Every structure is written in C-alpha cells, then in structure tokens.
Amino acid sequence: MDKIDFTDQYFMKQAYMEAREALMKDEVPVGAVVVSEGTIISRAHNLTETLNDVTAHAEMLAITSASEALGGKYLNNCTLYVTLEPCTMCAGALNWSQIGRIVYGAVDEKRGYKRLTPSPLHPKTEIVGGIMEKECGELVKQFFAGKR
Amino acid sequence: MDKIDFTDQYFMKQAYMEAREALMKDEVPVGAVVVSEGTIISRAHNLTETLNDVTAHAEMLAITSASEALGGKYLNNCTLYVTLEPCTMCAGALNWSQIGRIVYGAVDEKRGYKRLTPSPLHPKTEIVGGIMEKECGELVKQFFAGKR
Numbered sequence: 001m002d003k004i005d006f007t008d009q010y011f012m013k014q015a016y017m018e019a020r021e022a023l024m025k026d027e028v029p030v031g032a033v034v035v036s037e038g039t040i041i042s043r044a045h046n047l048t049e050t051l052n053d054v055t056a057h058a059e060m061l062a063i064t065s066a067s068e069a070l071g072g073k074y075l076n077n078c079t080l081y082v083t084l085e086p087c088t089m090c091a092g093a094l095n096w097s098q099i100g101r102i103v104y105g106a107v108d109e110k111r112g113y114k115r116l117t118p119s120p121l122h123p124k125t126e127i128v129g130g131i132m133e134k135e136c137g138e139l140v141k142q143f144f145a146g147k148r
Numbered sequence: 149m150d151k152i153d154f155t156d157q158y159f160m161k162q163a164y165m166e167a168r169e170a171l172m173k174d175e176v177p178v179g180a181v182v183v184s185e186g187t188i189i190s191r192a193h194n195l196t197e198t199l200n201d202v203t204a205h206a207e208m209l210a211i212t213s214a215s216e217a218l219g220g221k222y223l224n225n226c227t228l229y230v231t232l233e234p235c236t237m238c239a240g241a242l243n244w245s246q247i248g249r250i251v252y253g254a255v256d257e258k259r260g261y262k263r264l265t266p267s268p269l270h271p272k273t274e275i276v277g278g279i280m281e282k283e284c285g286e287l288v289k290q291f292f293a294g295k296r
Contacts, residue, residue, distance in 0.1 A: 052221045053212050054244035055203070064201050073200050088268040089240025096202035096237060117265050120236045 008081070008103050011035055012131045015081040016105070018045040018058065019139050025050060029139040032058040032082040034066035034075065041078070042066040058082060059090035063097050075099040076124075083136035085112035085129065091120040101126040105136025156229070156251050159183050160279045163229040164253070166193040166206065167287050173198060177287040180206040180230040182214035182223065189226070190214040206230060207238035211245050223247040224272075231284035233260035233277065239268040249274040253284025 011033055018031025022045035031045040044061035048054055059082055067073045079101040086094060086104065091113035094102060102125055113120050121127065159181055166179025170193035179193040192209035196202055207230055215221045227249040234242060234252065239261030242250060250273055261268050269275065 048221060048244075052219065053215050054221050055208055055212055055241050060203055064203055067201050071200065073196060073202050087240055087244075088264075089237050089244060092235055092237025092240055093203050096196075096235075115266065116236075116268065118263065120264065120268075 008128065008131050011040070011079070011081045012083070012103060012105060012136075014040060014043065015058075015083050016132060016135060016139075018043055019083045019136065022046045022058070023139060023143060029143050030058045030082065030084045032062040032080060034062050034078050034080050036066070036070065036075075036078045041069040055089070057087065057090050059086055060093055063093055063099075067097070073097065079103060081131075083132070084108050084140060085114060087111045088113055088116060088120060091116075094125065095120055095122045098122050099125055101128070103128045103131055105130070105132045106140065107133070107137075156276065156279050159188070159227070159229045160231070160251060160253060160284075162188060162191065163206075163231050164280060164283060164287075166191055167231045167284065170194045170206070171287060171291060177291050178206045178230065178232045180210040180228060182210050182226050182228050184214070184218065184223075184226045189217040203237070205235065205238050207234055208241055211241055211247075215245070221245065227251060229279075231280070232256050232288060233262065235259045236261055236264060236268060239264075242273065243268055243270045246270050247273055249276070251276045251279055253278070253280045254288065255281070255285075 014033045015031045019029040023029035027046045033043045042065035046058045047056040075097040083105040085108040162181045163179045167177040171177035175194045181191045190210045190213035194206045195204040223245040231253040233256040
C-alpha cells in the first residue's frame with residue numbers, strides 16, 4: 001500500500017470534497033479544512049443559503065470550529081486549506097486568528113482579498129495559492145453556469 | 149410624557165448599552181444593534197473571549213441574528229448601529245449583507261475598515277460616523293487602560 005502523502009495537495013483534496021458537499025446542497029461550492037500538526041481539526045463548506053446567513057462562509061465556520069477543537073482562539077500553528085481565495089470578511093477573520101498559513105485553490109478576481117491595500121491578512125501569515133486551482137475554479141464556474 | 153426620540157442617537161445609546169454589557173464580561177467593549185422599520189431586530193456585543201472565537205464580534209452576531217429575525221440574509225432596509233468603526237472582517241460581512249445604512253460611534257484608526265482601498269463596504273450602503281463618538285471611544289480606551 002502506498003503511504004498517504006500528507007502534502008498540500010492531500011489536504012486541498014479534503015477541502016475540495018467539502019466544496020462538492022456544498023455544491024450538492026446548491027450552495028456556492030467552497031470548502032475548507034484546518035490542519036494542526038498534520039491532523040484535520042475542522043472541516044466546513046459554505047452554508048450561506050442553508051443557514052440564511054451571509055457570514056456562514058466555509059472559512060468562517062472552519063475557524064470557529066478549529067478554535068473550539070483547540071480550546072483557544074488563535075490558530076498560529078495551523079494551516080487553512082480553502083478551495084477559493086478568501087473574501088474580505090474571511091481574510092479579516094483569518095487576520096484576527098493569526099493563522100500560520102493559508103493555502104488556497106482558485107483565485108477570486110471579483111471578491112478575493114488580494115484586491116485590497118494594505119493586505120487585510122496578518123503580516124506573519126504565510127500564503128500559498130494555486131493548489132488544485134483548475135478543479136477548484138471549475139466547481140465554482142459550473143455552479144454559476146447552472147444558475148444562468 | 150416625552151415622546152421617545154427614535155433618532156440615531158437613541159439607537160446608538162442601545163448599542164452603547166450592549167458595549168457596556170461586553171465590558172462587564174471583560175470583553176473588548178463594542179456593541180451593536182440592527183434596526184428595521186424603527187424596530188430593533190437584533191442586539192449583540194463582542195463575545196470573542198467568552199466564545200473563544202475571533203469571529204464573534206458584535207456586528208457579526210448582530211448580522212446573523214438580524215437575518216434570522218427577518219428570515220432572509222439581505223439587510224437592505226436595515227441600519228446597523230455599532231459603537232466602533234467596523235473592522236475588515238465586519239465590513240466584509242456587512243458588504244455581503246447589502247445593509248442599507250451603517251451608523252458608527254468612535255473611529256478605529258488601527259483596525260477600522262477605512263484604512264482599506266478600495267472600500268470593503270457595499271457601494272450602496274450609506275455611512276454615518278461619529279454618533280456618541282466620545283462615549284463610545286472612552287469605553288474602549290478605559291478597557292485597554294485597565295489591561296496595562
């Protein structure tokens with residue numbers, strides 16, 4: 001048996017599976033997982049329609065749940081994997097959490113945090129973009145194409 | 149009996165009372181209320197320590213609760229009163245909610261959304277700042293002075 005490869009690719013696949021869950025609920029398909037010391041401590045997908053709540057983005061739910069798992073509100077030693085570049089709200093929340101690392105899939109030209117100056121993220125947070133970019137982006141495109 | 153004056157001042161006083169609740173719990177004293185058609189439909193104060201959750205800002209809790217009260221996630225016809233200029237996270241959430249109007253008390257030079265370009269708020273949201281500015285700001289100053 002092959003050894004499981006605990007790389008960014010592996011964890012992004014988990015976030016991607018969360019995004020597919022969202023898609024099945026007719027939610028904008030974005031998924032996220034938070035990893036601490038090689039273990040997934042929280043997983044979530046966008047639930048804004050289901051919960052009737054604009055704040056229920058995958059990242060927000062994953063942050064809240066990770067803090068609960070750790071028993072503390074700071075996520076310095078954690079990595080968030082998310083299928084789409086975080087929006088302003090989520091980037092702001094990630095800043096407050098002082099998360100150690102963010103790995104995202106597809107770019108969000110319209111709503112992504114990267115449009116903003118100065119960067120809304122914490123200066124100490126390491127950022128990696130473009131992991132499984134095509135698959136993550138396709139999910140969102142597919143969702144919005146189906147809405148037209 | 150004097151008629152109650154349902155002005156910005158009145159509703160900000162309600163938000164201020166929420167901020168005082170936060171102070172009594174040793175939370176950063178920020179309070180918020182959401183008003184729809186002259187009625188307060190949600191009220192909240194910062195609970196980040198109590199809930200061990202960086203996302204539990206007064207505005208976030210007030211938005212979630214207002215959406216629940218209205219049975220819909222958009223707050224176009226609502227006004228949020230908040231004692232402190234919203235941070236990036238809260239401004240992002242308020243954008244998603246398409247809230248009609250935001251009235252805030254004190255400026256937050258360090259964490260307020262106004263530092264950001266382009267503005268993270270929704271282009272249609274009307275903004276009023278400086279209502280009960282001194283009282284709202286004093287609460288926060290008092291809190292942090294007590295921490296040193």
